Amino acid sequence: MPSSRSSRRAVTTAWESSDWYLGMVGRRGHLYHRHLALPALLALLEPQPGERLLDVGCGPGVPAPHLARLGVHYTGLDASPRMIAQARKHHARSGTFVVGDARHLRAAVGQNATFDAVSFVFSLQDMHPLEQVLSEAAGVLRPGGRLVAVLTHPCFRVPRQSGWGWDACRKLAYRRVDRYLSPLCVPARRAGGAGTLSFHRPLQDYVAALFAAGMTLEALRELAPTDAMRRQLGRSAAPDNPDIPALLALRARRATG
Ligand SMILES: C[S@@+](CC[C@H](N)C(=O)[O-])C[C@H]1O[C@@H](n2cnc3c(N)ncnc32)[C@H](O)[C@@H]1O
Structure with a gap:
């Protein structure tokens, strides 16, 4: 893993040249946004009209219209111009x-700015150091404010270290996980996508970093692709198992005291 001494340098991800990502997500979001991430975000966030939300690593800002429609003041922040x-x-x-x-974050939004909620949609897993990012997020939340994160499930989706296998005897697609407990920094392998990084951490590291930032974990959901998604993704050619979640969504709350 890169050292936290690098944290004052420029952001190490290369999302500036990720046309592939913008093309895949478009204006309305990828299937994973529309069917899983956005519903989970809204369900866990329980947004109220007039609330201020900071979406960290917002990318092309897919949740913005969904939250604006509910009367939320949405601010999206991303390192990539x-x-x-x-x-x-x-x-x-x-x-x-x-x-x-x-x-x-505090420097980016202004030392005195506070938000009712902070969200991370498919972005926390691309940020490092986790402890610093979550502590900064807690720092811009009002007391009692909440943090919602949606990420690829760290227990089942370990970049380059997990995948589907086929058990011919049981006629069952199973998830193979080669390593899990060791944190990893993984360059994305994608044609035309220059050097973006993802960071695998075991679930216990996310929970520990939330606690260290003064946050309490309140809710957790595990999300598997729906049948409609699987049909659209063409899963008949590459079988998977609908009982294995692809995403994890959680809500934590900053202490009130
Ligand atoms: C996989 S994209 C997700 C974007 C968006 N939330 C979505 O759902 O489409 C990850 C995003 O995190 C951003 N990012 C990575 N490190 C960051 C950092 N240190 N500060 C702000 N944004 C960062 C990247 O620029 C990229 O837009």
Whole structure:
């Protein structure tokens, strides 16, 4: 894993040149956004009209119109100016978008700015150091404010260290996990997608970092692709097992005292 001494340097991800991602997500989001991540985000967030939400690592800002429709004041923050430009192009009417580093959130949004809620959608797993990012997120939350994160399930989706297998005797697709407890920094392997990084951590590291940031874990959901999604993703060609979750969604709350 990269050292936390690098945390004052430029962000190490290369989302600036990730046209593949913008193409895949589009304006309305990927299937995983539409069928799993957005419903989980809204269910766990329980947003109230007039609340202020900071979406950290917002990318092209897919949740913005869904939250604006509910009367939430949405601010999207991302380290990549290209992602922010795309978010403004599609969703300028639904929120405010700023370029900033999750590792220095308080500096990015203003020392006195506070939010009722902070969200991370498919972004926490791309940020390092986790403890610093979560402590900064807690620092911009009002007392009692909540944090909702949706990420690829760390127990079943370990980049390059997990995959589907086929048990011919039992006629069953199973999930193979080669390593889990050791944190990993994994460069994305994608044609045309230059050097973005993902960070695998075991679930206990997420929970420990939330506690260290003064947050209490309140709710956790594990989400598997729906049948409709599986049909659209063409799962008949590559069988999987609908009982194995792809995503994890959680809500934590900053202490009131
Ligand atoms: C997989 S994309 C997810 C984007 C968006 N939330 C979505 O659901 O489409 C991860 C995002 O995290 C952003 N990111 C990574 N490290 C960051 C950091 N330290 N500060 C702010 N954004 C960061 C990247 O620029 C990228 O847009």
